[in-house]
Amino acid sequence: MAGDFRGIGMTSQRSRDRLVSQLREMGIQSKKVLELVRNTPRHIFIDEALASRAYDNTALPIGFNQTISQPYIVACMTEALLADGLPETVLEIGTGCGYQTVILSKLAKKVYSVERIEALVHRARQNFRALDCRNIFVRHGDGNLGWMERAPFDAILVAAAPLGVPPALLEQLASGGRLIIPVGGSGHQELLSIRRTAEGYEERRLDWVSFVPMIEGMG
C-alpha cells in the first residue's frame, strides 16, 4: 500500500512540474504563484475517476454543471490580483470546490468566499479542513451582493461571469483595492482588472475568457 501511494506521489510530482512549465510558457511570471500551483494538491478537489488528469491545464467537471477552473486561469487571475502586493483580505465569488480559494489563502490573511450551491459549500469546507486552511470563511449566498458585513476588501476575485459588473462588488472594494472579474455573455467574456482609486475606478482588459455564468439568487 505504502508503495502505491509513493507511486502516485511521484507521478503527480512529475505532472505538477510539467504544469508549472506550461504556465510559465503561457506567460505566468510570478514565482509565488507558480510555486503555489506546484504545491497545491489539485487532485483532492476532483472526483477520483478524474484524478489522473488533475494536473492537466484544463477545467474539469465537479458536478452540479460546474467546473474546477483551468490552472492557467487561476494563475492568471491570482497574478493580476497581486499587482499591488499581498492583500490582507480577499473576497472570492464562486467557491466551487475551493481550489482557487486555497491558493488565495496562502497569499492573504483572510479569504471570504461566497458560493450559491449549498452542496459545494459543504464540499469546499471539507477540502479546507483536509488541508488545514483556517483563514478561509465560506458562505452560502448570492455573490452578486458580495459579503457586506466583512467589507471592505483589498481584493475581490470573481470566478463566474455576470453580464455586467455587480455594483455591490465595486462598493465593497477598499480604496487602492483591485477587482478581477470576467464580464459578458456565455463563451465570450472579457477578464477585467478594476482598481479603485481615490477618484474612482480604473479598468483594464486582461484577456478574453470563458467562464460559467454568474447566476442571480441562490441555488
Ligand code: SAH
Ligand atoms: N473557483 C473555482 C471555480 C468555480 S466555478 C475553482 O477554483 O475551481 C464557478 C462557481 O461560481 C460555481 O461553483 C457556481 O456555482 C458559482 N456561482 C455562480 N453564480 C454565483 C453567484 N451568483 N453567487 C455565488 N456563486 C456563484
